[in-house]
Amino acid sequence: MQQQDRSPSIQSRAHLTALACAAFEQAGATPEAAADAADILVEGDLMGFHSHGLRRVIAYAARLRRGSLNPRPQMHGERLGPSLMRLDGDNGLGPAVAAEALRRGLDLAGETGLGLVGVRNGSHFGAGSPYALRACNAGMVLVAGTNAIRSLAPTGGTEARVGNNPLVIAAPARRNPHFMLDMAMSIAARGRIRAARERGDPIPQGLATGPDGLPTTDPAQALRGMMLPIGGHKGYGLAVGMDILAGVLTGALFGTDPRSMLQQMDLPQGNGHFFLAIDPGRFMARSEFRARMDTLLNELLSTPAADPERPVRYPGHSEQTMRALRMRDGIPLPVGLLRSLEALARGETIAETATH
């Protein structure tokens, strides 16, 4: 029953990080991997990515116990060039692998101006924005992406054969919140469809198809069907492009092969990722780059708004605003999820299907 309790409980970042950390360690993870994964997931909740935040501790812990996430991975980095590396994640905790890839990319960029790290044997790594923020805080520009379980149909097709593969582009500013684009290729997130189903509302035309590949406004049909990509063939193409960079190139699984985090719990997911870090300090003084970023972002923020109540923003602005508030006031978490985290942190097992 506790899992049905969705009333919010406000918790500090530190407390939630400690809980998630303990949950991962109880499931067998090393302290280092547990700390990385806890930090990335808490960052997700800080910035409002609830679906890619602490609720993922449950599936990650279950996978650690089953061994489809490797509790003791031997991550192996191969230097493929002065600014190029492949990291084999050895199916370790997704965010721990991705955070290691990011660190190596930032290190390469610090050494050589540029660092591209391709990852194989990766897994679901949470939201992209926590990595974007780490890169921006290190003064670096980041382009990153991952492949994912197939969920989109190629344009004109009736079967899901392409992942809703996200792309991150981030760059640090000086006075403004950093620019942090973190987007999947579907027009709408599945969470929006689930919310419509719970309210009993139809969804707008053009967001999703049913399982037959035909357009639908019925959220139940849409959840069994496929989300539609942004700009039709453009979003489809972008999603495939991400898979080429993250999956085909790195030696990871690609196309229809990456496994579902929740439906194929006994199999490693086999995802590929890429992290490209660029040091703007090679092109100009870092302070000059940040000033140019502020000029760009100020132009956007000062655009006359269609609705004066809704000023123009840019990607990452509202997420960083929310983050600042939650750093000060705490993070609201459904009580059911909090109880699950507490149970996992004590070493108890909980229903793997618990959703919050």
Add this chain to the structure above:
Amino acid sequence: MQQQDRSPSIQSRAHLTALACAAFEQAGATPEAAADAADILVEGDLMGFHSHGLRRVIAYAARLRRGSLNPRPQMHGERLGPSLMRLDGDNGLGPAVAAEALRRGLDLAGETGLGLVGVRNGSHFGAGSPYALRACNAGMVLVAGTNAIRSLAPTGGTEARVGNNPLVIAAPARRNPHFMLDMAMSIAARGRIRAARERGDPIPQGLATGPDGLPTTDPAQALRGMMLPIGGHKGYGLAVGMDILAGVLTGALFGTDPRSMLQQMDLPQGNGHFFLAIDPGRFMARSEFRARMDTLLNELLSTPAADPERPVRYPGHSEQTMRALRMRDGIPLPVGLLRSLEALARGETIAETATH
């Protein structure tokens, strides 16, 4: 009058390349720059990008004569790291500068596995696909982009402050046509709106706004207004992301500063570009990479189609199919444009506003 003649004339690639080359040389360009620019624009027409093909010879030649394209540029490459370079295009012919940046990127990738070339003092460089094809033919993966004149409104804004900045992602296959994504960030191209106006048809809701920033179905209003980006805030964010990589980072003009190719003929455009080349041979045997690409592309091509008459394709497929036909049969060009090219190739001047 000849400029109104839009009946097609079929010409060989070689003849059109020679004409464009002569037109650029007559306008003062070096033989090397003229050859690069002619080849890239003819490639545009070969692949069906009429709006980014030989019709651009007219504006480029006019700019060369006015000096806003530098006929004798001193391109300067600064090595910023083992795999990192900035190229100052010195306002040379757009495709010649971009082709040089691509060559340097491919060279860096050949030497070091990876090459990122950021360009400043660039100009309109035609379509992206010709560069994609060159990279694929060299066995390399390419990610590239440019900034452009402001033409999109930030989401929620009523003023054009963001370029319709295109993105290219390309990778070579073995048996299939290469994957070559070449997309701008608007849902529809302006050419589609112009065609609707010429037919006297309304345009679908959701493609564009009038100059007041409000949605319109009137193509005349739309042409004075703004195109809408794919996925709303996502396309807006992607366009800004491209500007950061191509403009802010490289030291080029950015934001609302790049100049219009056609409206500000006396000013250099000041665009920035980026070309990121990756050698897949550093990750695995090149033949293995191409085989993996074929596996991915075959999965897409074999997706059951909603309409059996319209099989599923992927980005670059139809363009390369058309290219093969036109290599064999010749390129159809409006007669008016052909006459203009012939006049320019003889050293005559023509109306700079000629459109074909």
